[in-house]
Amino acid sequence: MASTLEELTALKTLLDQGVLTQEEFNLKKAELLSRDLYSTPAAAPAFNAQPVSPCGSDAAVALDSKSKLAAALLALFLGSLGIHKFYLGYTAAGVTMLLVSLLGALIVIGPVIMGIIAFIEAIIYLTKTDEQFYLTYVVGDRPWF
Structure with a gap:
């Protein structure tokens, strides 16, 4: 299960690449932020998008x-x-x-x-x-x- 940070980073990458519209990004971001960050993995809804970097690797954007x-x-x-x-x-x-x-x-x-x-x-x-x-x-x- 990916963390909320990883999922938001993946969403932002998809938005930057034009895969998601701003409205879709805002809706998915609201869903992610509204769920309890400390809930158990079974209680949290799954998000299937994987982070994609412009370089082609699966590395997520660094936190810093x-x-x-x-x-x-x-x-x-x-x-x-x-x-x-x-x-x-x-x-x-x-x-x-x-x-x-x-x-x-x-x-x-x-x-x-x-x-x-x-x-x-x-x-x-x-x-x-x-x-x-x-x-x-x-x-x-x-x-x-």
């Missing part, structure tokens, strides 16, 4: 493909510019933070607000386990908090 420590440090030191959002692949959120900081610098409040948000996000990143971070911010689609 996006480091939570790197994301947290970027959020702490360059957070008001949204650099950690770009690192995690959330370009729209990164551009939003960057524009609010740059345009808000005229009245000083923009960078302060974005800095506070980035600090909170850094704390959230550091308090999550590696698997929770990966499922939430790398596999999942959660650009804010």
Whole structure:
């Protein structure tokens, strides 16, 4: 029985390859995340897709493909510019933070607000386990908090 992380990685790979639509991905992801992560294998529904890498091997994407420590440090030191959002692949959120900081610098409040948000996000990143971070911010689609 594959772990939830492996199954989500396989789903993400299938989505990236165009095998699944975004709607199918979201439905299957919701099913996987809604089941109890600590349930017995007999109680958990089976998922038959195998992870496929672009190189042709069956290796799954490494858990540390996006480091939570790197994301947290970027959020702490360059957070008001949204650099950690770009690192995690959330370009729209990164551009939003960057524009609010740059345009808000005229009245000083923009960078302060974005800095506070980035600090909170850094704390959230550091308090999550590696698997929770990966499922939430790398596999999942959660650009804010």
